Amino acid sequence: MGELRLMKGNEAIAEAAIRAGCDAYFGYPITPQSEIIEYLAAEETHKRTGMVLLQAESEIAAINMVYGAASTGKKVMTSSSSPGISLKQEGISYIAGAELPCLIVNVVRGGPGLGTIQPSQADYFQATKGGGHGDYRLIVLAPASVQEMSDFVKLAFDLAFKYRNPAMILSDGMIGQMMEKVELFDPVPRNTEFDQSWVITGKTADRERNIITSLHLESASMEKHNQELQKKYIQMQEQEVRIEKIQCEDAEFLFVAYGSSARICQKAVDLARAEGIKTGLLRPQTLFPFPTKEIEKMAGQVKGILTVELSMGQMVEDVRLAVNGKIKVEFYGRAGGMIPTPEEVLKAMKQKIIGG
Amino acid sequence: MNEEIIIAGFGGQGVLSMGKILAYSGMMQNMEVSWMPSYGPEMRGGTANVTVILSDSRISSPILNVYDTAIILNQQSLDKFEEKVKPGGLLLYDTNGITRHPKRTDIKIYQVEAAAEAAKMATTKTFNMIVLGGYLKLKPIIDFEDIKNGLKKSLPKRHHHLIPLNIDALERGMKIVKALNN
Known part of the structure; x- marks a missing residue:
């Protein structure tokens, strides 16, 4: 049996990220999810696992840091709450287009606009139907307990790497702020089993250049890319429903x-x-x-x-x-x-x- | 066993930490526990409250409409939660600052003069533990040993020297709690 702790949902996400072998967190604080970055900072992740923790100057900067770091095949994440997630949408669309794995946590609060800091589930459309522009899908996991806040971090990273697709944990202020008993999973080394042929870590003489981009100027190429993405989404629908x-x-x-x-x-x-x-x-x-x-x-x-x-x-x-x-x-x-x-x-x- | 508790008072009375100690202690006894605070605007300038559920089985909703026990620490909370106690349930309150006392006859009502008792101690911060002691006297659902362990778990190490004081407060609460009716 794993270690038992009484934790807030937000803290469970942070602890699970460290244990799941997350390489970097880029974020900007916003209620009701600031405990995530607070917990990571208190844990001194750079000492514990070497995980990078960076408070960016804005949500937009944070998601673009995720884009960059994910391009190198690293396990990276960001978290925010509704208005902050809206700011990230351009980056999320680019990451989905460039087929990069990452974890985005949305601890939803009431909207539209700046709204309220109280719990809400009004970002369902944004999470599941796009949010950003273009024909793309996120893998969206919905935890209903602090236990699942922890478990789904690992699951989200696994699925993100399996499909080379951004995954989102769609939670809310209630699950984020409440404390429950949680059984933590044992720390795992970062998964290096996945196909790394696409990562950009410096070209070597024995291979072609890897290009990470979401830009396809030729219509035929753009359409082909869309069809490839759809195949992935269909496979998710067949295999990943929980x-x-x-x-x-x-x-x-x-x-x-x-x-x-x-x-x-x-x-x-x-x-x-x-x-x-x-x-x-x-x-x-x-x-x-x-x-x-x-x-x-x-x-x-x-x-x-x-x-x-x-x-x-x-x-x-x-x-x-x-x-x-x-x-x-x-x-x-x-x-x-x-x-x-x-x-x-x-x-x-x-x-x-x-x-x- | 399924005990659904609301603890409500002003911010700063130790409402949330009292709930946390209960939840930790329940966990020590292998119970399922949930601790759901009111956060945000409600907390700022109004009442602070926390719903704590201790159960032998999986907990469904962490937010409730009616409770087995209400632990009430100010007038606003009494006005709000008296009617939310299940028939046959328990209402425990500190009379300090209370002018409109509970009137229900279908629930068990107890008083704990925690504010007055805390004034006799080295620090009035023991207030919430006196209240908790009163509750545990009425509903001994958690072993005293597990409460001590819960205290250790929920207090940061730098405050561990205060544990004996807290235990003293718990014991005082157990002594001074008294029935209003029945």
């Missing part, structure tokens, strides 16, 4: 929720079952690739689905696409940092799905 099902075996009504909303729905499932209402929860752990097939399957079993988010309704669109009109799909959400109680969520299930 979900957790809670009390789904005999469920008649289903909650679909991720991250902190899923925790609230999990309690609502217990409350409903205490009243004799058979509800279950399907929790996507990957938001891209989205568990379309798994939700479609559940639509053959349950009578209705309530999607619960800390937003005005974003993931619900993907749930509806998956269900494709087979059964009723409704939405319940709070925004701006307001968090629904389990009782409130159950009431919405009764009004919109069971009684509706």
Whole structure:
């Protein structure tokens, strides 16, 4: 068994990054995720593992440092919260275009604009549908516990290197700020098993030049690149979907929720079952690739689905696409940092799905 | 066992650290624990509160609407959380500064004069530990040894010399806690 600690979600991300063999963190502080850079600084990563920790002059500088460092095949990351992630979007699009692995953490707060520092899930569209320009996808992982904040760092790096694609951990202020028991994984040496033929670490006489770029001026070449990217995304959809099902075996009504909303729905499932209402929860752990097939399957079993988010309704669109009109799909959400109680969520299930 | 607790008061009363010690101590006993603070604007100028859940099984929502126990340290928090205690649940409060006392008859209500007791000690910073002692007397869900270990874990090393003082405070809290009704 790994070492047990009581940690904040943000601290767990930082500790996991060190243990996962992260080579460098570039970032700029913003609430509610500043504990990540604070923890890394307190740990003196340069002494512990040699990991570089740099507070950049801005979010834009930080993401471009990630772009540069990732080009050399290093394991690198950045983290921010919603407005900061918006600033990073140009860089993220370039990194996706240049097919570089890296980890981006978004501890989401309420928006739009500067918004609020309270928890929110209103960056779902931005994370899963692009955010920056062009036809690209991020691998998007949605932790629902401090344990997963730690575990998904390792997973995100593994997937990022497997696909040479940026991976994002989409968390929020609730999971970031809460403390839970976490079992830390044993430190791993940086994975050097991956194909390094593409990295730019200085040309040697025995090979051609490697070029890292997202610029393809010829249309035919640009289209070909887009098609290659799509192949990768399809492979992710076939192989990398991860979900957790809670009390789904005999469920008649289903909650679909991720991250902190899923925790609230999990309690609502217990409350409903205490009243004799058979509800279950399907929790996507990957938001891209989205568990379309798994939700479609559940639509053959349950009578209705309530999607619960800390937003005005974003993931619900993907749930509806998956269900494709087979059964009723409704939405319940709070925004701006307001968090629904389990009782409130159950009431919405009764009004919109069971009684509706 | 599943104990859902809200601890609420002013910022600076040690609300968050009291919750942290409970959570650490629960972890020492192999319980599942969660510690969810209010952060941000609510904390600045208003009440500080933290939800602590100790459980034998996996914890679902870290944010709740009703609680088994409310530990209340100011009037605002009492006004807000008295109605949020589950029927049959426990409300523990310090009477210092309280003018509107709890009225419910379907819950167990206890008082701990922690502010007054802390004034008799070397430092009034022991306030939160006196309250915690009162709670642990009423709900001995954690071994005293594990509380000591929890203290060691949650306090930075430079404060470890204060552990005996904190233990004294816990014991005082256990002695002075008293029932308001029942």
